[in-house]
Amino acid sequence: MTLTATPIPRTLNMAMSGIRDLSIIATPPARRLSVKTFVQQHDTSIIKEALLREILRGGQVYVLHNEVKTIENSAEKIRELIPEARVAVAHGQLPERSLERIMSDFYHRRFNVLVCSTIIETGIDVPSANTIIIERADKFGLAQLHQLRGRVGRSHHQAYAYLLTPPPKAMTRDAIKRLEAISASDDLGAGFTLASHDMEIRGAGELLGDEQSGQMETIGYTLYMEMLDRAVKAIRAGKTPNIDAPFNTGVEISLNLPALIPSDYIHDVQQRLVMYKRIANTQSDSELKELQVELIDRFGLLPNPLKNLIRQTKLRHRAEQLGISKIEAGESRGRVLFSSSTQVDPLTLVNLIQTSPKHYRLDGSDTLRFELPMESVDKRFQQLENLLSTLNQK
Numbered sequence: 001m002t003l004t005a006t007p008i009p010r011t012l013n014m015a016m017s018g019i020r021d022l023s024i025i026a027t028p029p030a031r032r033l034s035v036k037t038f039v040q041q042h043d044t045s046i047i048k049e050a051l052l053r054e055i056l057r058g059g060q061v062y063v064l065h066n067e068v069k070t071i072e073n074s075a076e077k078i079r080e081l082i083p084e085a086r087v088a089v090a091h092g093q094l095p096e097r098s099l100e101r102i103m104s105d106f107y108h109r110r111f112n113v114l115v116c117s118t119i120i121e122t123g124i125d126v127p128s129a130n131t132i133i134i135e136r137a138d139k140f141g142l143a144q145l146h147q148l149r150g151r152v153g154r155s156h157h158q159a160y161a162y163l164l165t166p167p168p169k170a171m172t173r174d175a176i177k178r179l180e181a182i183s184a185s186d187d188l189g190a191g192f193t194l195a196s197h198d199m200e201i202r203g204a205g206e207l208l209g210d211e212q213s214g215q216m217e218t219i220g221y222t223l224y225m226e227m228l229d230r231a232v233k234a235i236r237a238g239k240t241p242n243i244d245a246p247f248n249t250g251v252e253i254s255l256n257l258p259a260l261i262p263s264d265y266i267h268d269v270q271q272r273l274v275m276y277k278r279i280a281n282t283q284s285d286s287e288l289k290e291l292q293v294e295l296i297d298r299f300g301l302l303p304n305p306l307k308n309l310i311r312q313t314k315l316r317h318r319a320e321q322l323g324i325s326k327i328e329a330g331e332s333r334g335r336v337l338f339s340s341s342t343q344v345d346p347l348t349l350v351n352l353i354q355t356s357p358k359h360y361r362l363d364g365s366d367t368l369r370f371e372l373p374m375e376s377v378d379k380r381f382q383q384l385e386n387l388l389s390t391l392n393q394k
Helices: 009-016 044-056 068-081 096-107 142-149 173-184 191-202 221-236 269-281 285-299 304-322 346-355 377-391
Strands: 036-041 060-064 087-090 113-116 129-134 160-165 252-254 324-329 333-338 360-362 367-371
Touching: 009 191, 036 173, 044 060, 044 068, 044 129, 044 160, 060 068, 068 087, 068 113, 087 096, 129 142, 142 160, 142 173, 142 191, 160 173, 173 191, 252 304, 269 285, 269 304, 285 304, 304 324, 304 377, 324 377, 333 377, 346 360, 346 377
Parallel strands: 036 160, 060 113, 060 129, 087 113, 129 160, 252 324
Antiparallel strands: 324 333, 333 367, 360 367
16 A cells, blocks of 8 residues: 555556555545645845744745755845745755754744755644745646645644745746646645646656656657556456457447537637547446536537537447447438447347348448438437347347
8 A cells, every 4th residue: 555645657657557546535634724835936026025924923934946956045045035034954965963953943943944955845844834935937847846745734823835946947948847736726636637647748658667758759659548548457367468469449430420529619729639638538328418418518618529529428438338339320321330359249130130121231241331320419319229229138
């Protein structure tokens, strides 16, 4: 059993792919408040305001400066900025006894400002320290920033975290992504969300190797997860994963009708792409129903093209269960293609053709052709739903 506030990408990846079990504890302690997080360019006036507010309400402040060579200079600047502050310095290169004494004095509130390195990251718990100022926040990892932010707000008082950065041009693209993620995830229990962002930014790593990024960059995150999921399912079923077998690309459905998310329903292109992805990833009608309720709640009543897309996805769910690879339909005729692993009972198919030879016929060994009245959209969906229900009978 592993208990962690922010799982490392490899551990999280193993949990999400089903290799390890995962439980999320998202209930915060009673009266706990989320830490208000600010990402801003380095500014002396902001530092002074943050320090004074915490000191005047009787609290304590961490100022994180992660360079031992210049940490004393940073402490001296704070003494000049706020003469009434009682400032101490702590870092990993201090003698053990000295460091222990400084941390004990800070805990007992003999100092109210601790200028320190990342030595405070692991396990320190000072309930009266409720403001942290992190200099050069762009140099820290996402999980590390979350851990450091967790050093404050450990009582019922409102806590504040200031992440100070250089100008955007001086930061890497990944650093900007990390800071955006940490500032957006300031709710209680945001560790799992942040860990997911961290995995996407850094990569999940090799399961059995020592490389953090592994082969994910070569093939992309989505394909990597699909390959891993297929291998895990095969092993659980007592089979050997067939790495040469082509991937199941899903059921192809072409009904010659508009099935899309209109741009005047969801204006943002990125948001539309996200919704297309979420609809395509649903595995059951209940998941699709929940997503439909969310769409209505967020964007209003569904337009007809989106209703068609939802109904088409329901058809896909049923077709996948039956081992159907393709469905085509027009106003009067269509066809159904069966995969090599179809679940449709051959006797059911024979019985269907014998009872309605005018409407159904086999074309080769894997194609069922049909001629039915399907002029309207509703009629087309109804006929296909009835056909799939018939094929599902034993």
